[in-house]
Structure formats: C-alpha cells, structure tokens
Amino acid sequence: MSVALSRGLCRVLSRHTAPSSYLLGEHAVQSPWLAPVMTLKTSAPLRAEPKKKKKVDPRREQMIRERMKRKLKRLEKIPPELIPIEDQLIPAKCLDETRERSVPRLSFEESEGRALLLKKWSIYKQEQHMAEVQAVEDAIKAQREALKELKLESEQLYQAALKPDPLLFPFTHEGPAYTPPKTDYEAPDGKYTDITRVYTQ
Structure with a gap:
C-alpha cells in the first residue's frame, strides 16, 4: 500500500x-x-424473528368480562355473614316464658310515698353538691388573698408557695402478704377442652 x-x-x-x-x-x-x-467493531447479525402476538378474539374477551360481571352481581346479592357475639346472646333456657316474674302492683299510697322520697333525696343531693361547690370557692378565694399578702411580705416566699408540693398527696401501697404454702393443696394439671368456635368468612 x-x-x-x-x-x-x-x-x-x-x-x-x-x-x-x-x-x-x-x-x-x-x-x-x-x-x-x-478498534472498529460491529455486533454480530441477529436473525431471530420477533415473537408473533396471538390474535385475541374480541368476542371471547367480552364473554369473559360479562361472566365476571355476573359473578360480582351474584356475590353482591348475598348478605355478609356476621360473626355472632356470644357474650351478648341470651341462652334459650333463660327465654322461657314461665320463668318471667310478674311485677308486683303497688298501692296508690306506696307509689306516692316512693315518688315523694325520690324528690326529697334529689333535693338533699343538690344541697350537698352546692355546699361542696361553695366550700371550694371559699377555699380558692382565701388562698388568693393569702398569696397576695405573702407577695407583699416576701417575693421569695411567694415563689416558693407557688411550687407544687409532692408530699401533698402521699401514696403508700402494700403488696401481698407472705403466707406459707399449703401442704395439702393439689395443683391442677392444666388440662382443658377448648370449645372456642372458629368462624370463617
């Protein structure tokens, strides 16, 4: 060359x-x-054919969609099954009509006496409540006046009086008392029969 x-x-x-x-x-x-x-390189020729897409019949797709819609409508018609709360169910043996006790009929004087007693009790409890509220208001008023006088005497004592007192409400607690074990006590073996019902939706 x-x-x-x-x-x-x-x-x-x-x-x-x-x-x-x-x-x-x-x-x-x-x-x-x-x-x-x-350094000039070329990639190897690739002669693989692309995958042919399967032809989907539109009628078949429509039939599948309609079938799914019918299933959904059928499921919507069925009401959901609720899990019963057995603690709130009254046993059938307690629903026997022969077990119902008849309410005793009170005389006119007895019913009027009970109503009058209830009114007197309500008036008494209201007066007791109002006396407690008045006592609390008097105590708060006296406390404010005492703090004003204390502030005029000494600022340091006034600031100390405003601090919370941790010993104002003392808390004491005693645990269980120590007792010797019982010699003739037979401990349970712990076996039991589980009768808990299991519900599936």
Missing part, C-alpha cells in the same frame, strides 16, 4: 472516527481525528 493511498484512506476515515493514532501498513500515521481501524 502506497503512502498516498494510506493518506487518502486516513482522510476518509477522519470524518467518521474519534481523534487518536492508527497504523496502516508499514507507516504510522498520527491524526487527531482518527481512531485505530482495529
């Missing part, structure tokens, strides 16, 4: 390659716009 041919080839390749140096034949040619020919 002649030098002129190699230079011509360099000019053609310089338009499509990155700046580098390359070697053609026996002559080393430096070019800022060419890359070595050996």
